[in-house]
Amino acid sequence: MNIAEKRQSPAFYVLIIVLIIMSIGPILLMLTTSLKLNVEIMSDTSSLLFMPTFDNYETVLCNVLWYEPDHVDYCDPSFARSLGNSLFIGLVSTLITLVIGCMAAYSLVRFRFMGRGTVSLTTLMMRMVPPAVLLVPVFGIWTFQYGLDGTYTGIILVYVAMNLPFVIWILQSFIVQVPIQLEEAAKMDGANPLQIFFLVVLPVIKPGLAAAAIFTFRVAWNEFLLANALLNRDTRTVPVTIVNSLTEYDIDWGVIMATGMLLAVPPIIFTFVASKQIITGMTAGAVKG
Amino acid sequence: MNSLNLNRFTPYMFLAPAGIVLTIALLYPIGYMVYASFLNWNPSQLISEAEWVGLRNYTNLLADAAFIESFFVTLKFAFCVVILEMLVGVGLALLLDRNIRGMSVLRTIFILPMMIAPIVVGLMWRYMYHPTVGVFNRTLKDWGFEAIPWLSDSTWSLISIIIADVWQWTPFIFILSLAALQSLPKSVLEAARIDGASAWQQVVSIKIPLMMPVLIVTLLLRLIDAFKVLEVILVMTNGGPGLSTEILALRISRTASEFRELGVAAAMSNLLLILLLVLTLGMFLYNKIVETKKAKLRAAVEEG
Structure with missing residues (x-):
């Protein structure tokens, strides 16, 4: 019984990893998208490597920040x-x-x-x-x-x-x-x-x-x-x-x-x-x- | 004397706030809705000015092709998601029912999709289904396949919202059936193993039958919730294209806010409520039957 269980192990762990990726993948995708500039989101080459930026968060929170972000022209409160x-x-x-x-x-x-x-x-x-x-x-x-x-x-x-x-x-x-x-x-x-x-x-x-x-x-x-x-x-x-x-x-x-x-x-x-x-x-x- | 009085009124004092809130903000509105469903009422009128039309809202609805279609879309959606989620959720629970380290972490990760706002879930999936920037079509193109019109084709859009719902709610079934599995009596499984039952035989003839009461309640709970899904679909397709994903909840909200027919919307709400009432009562009766059966069994064992 023990041996049989051990033999299943690799497939079993692969299944678990796939499940984890499936359940948090969309959330991670949302996170990375929120850290990208629109130019990068729209570009044809989707890459995992990009410079994370907080521009989007600054746009969202522009009127409660203690500084004025440069890239925000019009602040929507x-x-x-x-x-x-x-x-x-x-x-x-x-x-x-x-x-x-x-x-x-x-x-x-x-x-x-x-x-x-x-x-x-x-x-x-x-x-x-x-x-x-x-x-x-x-x-x-x-x-x-x-x-x-x-x-x-x-x-x-x-x-x-x-x-x-x-x-x-x-x-x-x-x-x-x-x-x-x-x-x-x-x-x-x-x-x-x-x-x-x-x-x-x-x-x-x-x-x-x-x-x-x-x-x-x-x-x-x-x-x-x-x-x-x-x-x-x-x-x-x-x-x-x-x-x-x-x-x-x-x-x-x-x-x-x-x-x-x-x-x-x-x-x-x-x-x-x-x-x-x-x-x-x-x-x-x-x-x- | 004083304390005696206090004691007699204490229960009512403790219950009063809850009773008042539930009456003015839940029971009264529901009663109001039943009344409004017999009126021809638009949002700019006071309810007292609305015209009494008897059952006309209901008879109109039953003859309304759009309503009938959205009713069947709702049924199709609810049954598809519940069946898929039950199969996948129970299957995974049976597969992962072992003593592994990190099971609690795994469960924590699995409940994330359920905790996040439905609006956000819809947003994520709408982004992933996006025809050009979405991750699905990008991958398909990279692998040399045709792009799929996830949300713009009437067949695919229903499939797309079903996939999103399965993603969000399968963990619910998984967690409930795992809890049920782990509370099964160990001695029965042990006995089966000693008798030489294969893993498959154990699942089919011992685990599933023993889990059945929990599974049925889970199924009904999920079915009731499936009729309430609204935000995810609203964000992803807003009922379209055409009426292909317009479930009843969405139709009610559109009838009220876009078509400004509050009486008709109330009649629809009533029909939805009756449907859910039947399901809920079914679940309650099932629970009662199982409990009495158990009690009888216990009594029989004690006597013998």
Whole structure:
């Protein structure tokens, strides 16, 4: 058995290398393109050897740089501004979702007045609702009834609502594992429910919080359709800016790829820092039902 | 007295914020959409000014050739990607299910495509499919083949978006089925090996049947998600050429923003939602059946 396995080894490692190249190849291609000048991108000879340049990134970030890049004739502030918007919207909606979701999950587990079955069915139902389905009602209600079109509040409200079911559900599975004795001990010492929740339960479920935070931030950071319908020029997020700068012909690939790279960097960092939590969050849906 | 009161209201206090947000930003909009699907409503009107047209939006849709086509494009896309991803993902999981060092690094690399914004994924693939500067056509030309009209031909464009989706989501299936494989009872596999089952026999008659519950849930999850894909296709082809890649989600968004027919878009959303509801309920029922079966089995074992 051992011998047989060893004999397969070379083919096995070749397969692994091919898979790695396939999965990160496109991302590396985007990175190298963003470091090239348009002359090089358009030239007929594609070469792996080129002088990396940060020109494209300077064009994207021109109005927040502390110096003025020479090659930028006209500084378009929309990219840098949308980057700031994306960051703000992502962080605030993640924070709110976590606080609200945590409280709800905690009360669902500890005070059990609704079955776990009901909660997981609701979560599944909410998971299935595509953003495209929310487009018409959210546009109508936010514009005509709430008066929240174009505001940060409006889009944050949408993202919080979209993420809550998943967050409640995943946190629930972590809170179930917190020993009740821990909370009873705190109660004996005279802690009120809020203190127990914030000082005893929250620190124990940190890994669950990390997974929930990453998934929430990812949705808010990557979402396009609803952001496109609700936000205006000043509050636009990066995905909307990217799509708006795509035209049928004559695309400035270097600059677009630099923007795309900037949009891709935070998720890539999360992936390398917390891949374990991400996989937990991903598999929880299928393996535990 | 005070603390008793507090205790009685605590659960509701903790649940209230989530309940309020979900009601005003999710349940109410969905109900609103159902109502709007019976109206002839354009974006410049208040909803109260819109005319009630009953089921006309729905009957018009069912007679609308473009809608029917985009419905079938959606089905074709969803079934193709799910079948391909299941085959490749489960196959890879079976091949790579060994104790090798660096498996966690490998998994980390594999989840990258899923974490990156769909907009960016579409961008990368649009660049790679580019007729002149794209890497595919360049390579084809270097090797002396004809260039392929990846995104400008109606047959190829569907294939192209399927390839992009397979690239992005196969790792999802791979990771789930690897997790399922590694949680299989070791004793069963050991017994099979001792009985002289070949590697292929082990896969077909032990591993796959034991993984089946997880595989079916994975398949349904992926199928539901496949109906939600939008951004990648929007960036790559914007539904074209013609209607060849116009999936339902894209058609809804275009009906709302370009044709300015919110009532029709709402009716379409409703149909999509019903389709997904059926799939989701199917998954939930399947889970329930498997669980009761397991419980019965356990009870039988305990009794005997």
